[in-house]
Amino acid sequence: KAGVTQTPRYLIKTRGQQVTLSCSPISGHRSVSWYQQTPGQGLQFLFEYFSETQRNKGNFPGRFSGRQFSNSRSEMNVSTLELGDSALYLCASSLAGLTSDTQYFGPGTRLTVL
Amino acid sequence: SQQGEEDPQALSIQEGENATMNCSYKTSINNLQWYRQNSGRGLVHLILIRSNEREKHSGRLRVTLDTSKKSSSLLITASRAADTASYFCATDMNYGGSQGNLIFGKGTKLSVKP
Numbered sequence: 001k002a003g004v005t006q007t008p009r010y011l012i013k014t015r016g017q018q019v020t021l022s023c024s025p026i027s028g029h030r031s032v033s034w035y036q037q038t039p040g041q042g043l044q045f046l047f048e049y050f051s052e053t054q055r056n057k058g059n060f061p062g063r064f065s066g067r068q069f070s071n072s073r074s075e076m077n078v079s080t081l082e083l084g085d086s087a088l089y090l091c092a093s094s095l096a097g098l099t100s101d102t103q104y105f106g107p108g109t110r111l112t113v114l
Numbered sequence: 115s116q117q118g119e120e121d122p123q124a125l126s127i128q129e130g131e132n133a134t135m136n137c138s139y140k141t142s143i144n145n146l147q148w149y150r151q152n153s154g155r156g157l158v159h160l161i162l163i164r165s166n167e168r169e170k171h172s173g174r175l176r177v178t179l180d181t182s183k184k185s186s187s188l189l190i191t192a193s194r195a196a197d198t199a200s201y202f203c204a205t206d207m208n209y210g211g212s213q214g215n216l217i218f219g220k221g222t223k224l225s226v227k228p
Binding site: 004033035042043044045048056058088090092099100102103104105106107108110 | 144145147149154155156157158159162164202204206215216217218219220221
C-alpha cells in the first residue's frame with residue numbers, strides 16, 4: 001500500500017499571501033489529521049477530518065482552514081500568511097480516527113514565509 | 115499545550131548501548147504512542163500501548179506504561195547509528211472515541227555514535 005503523500009514538499013511564500021497544502025491518505029483511511037511543527041512550539045494539532053466533516057480543531061486562528069473530499073484526500077489552507085507560519089506541516093491518516101487506530105504520517109510540507 | 119514531556123531532551127550514546135527515554139503526561143489517556151522522526155521529516159509510528167497494558171515489545175523496542183505515575187518509557191536495546199533521530203511520545207485525550215487530537219511531547223533527540 002502506498003503511504004501518505006503530501007504536496008508540495010517545499011513552499012516559499014511571502015507575508016500576506018495564502019497557501020494550499022494537499023494530503024492524500026493511505027487507501028481505505030477515512031480520517032485525516034493535520035499538525036504544525038515548529039522548533040519553538042513542537043508538534044501541534046490543527047484539525048481532523050472524517051467523512052468530509054471537521055471533527056476536531058486545535059487552537060489555531062481562523063486563517064487556518066481545511067477540507068476533506070469524498071475520496072478522503074484533504075487540503076489545508078492558510079490565508080494572510082505571517083512569518084510565524086513558517087513550519088513543517090504534517091498530515092496523518094488513520095482508518096477511522098479511533099483512539100485505537102495508528103496514525104500514519106506523511107513526509108510533510110516545509111513552508112517558509114518571507 | 116503539551117501533554118507529554120520527554121526526558122531527557124537530548125541523549126548521546128555509543129552504538130551497541132541501550133537508550134532509555136521517558137515521557138510524562140498530565141491527564142488520563144486511552145493509549146500512548148511513540149514515534150520517531152528523522153531530521154525534520156515525517157513521523158514513523160513505533161509502538162502503541164493501551165492504558166490497560168503495562169509493557170509491550172517490538173523488536174529492539176520495549177515500552178512500559180505506568181498510569182498511576184502518568185509516565186511511560188521507551189527502551190531501545192543494542193542501538194545502531196540508524197537509530198539517530200528524535201523520539202516523541204503522543205497521547206490522546208480520553209474523550210469519546212475519536213483520536214483526532216494527538217498531543218505530542220517536545221521529543222528526545224537521540225544521537226548514536228558509531
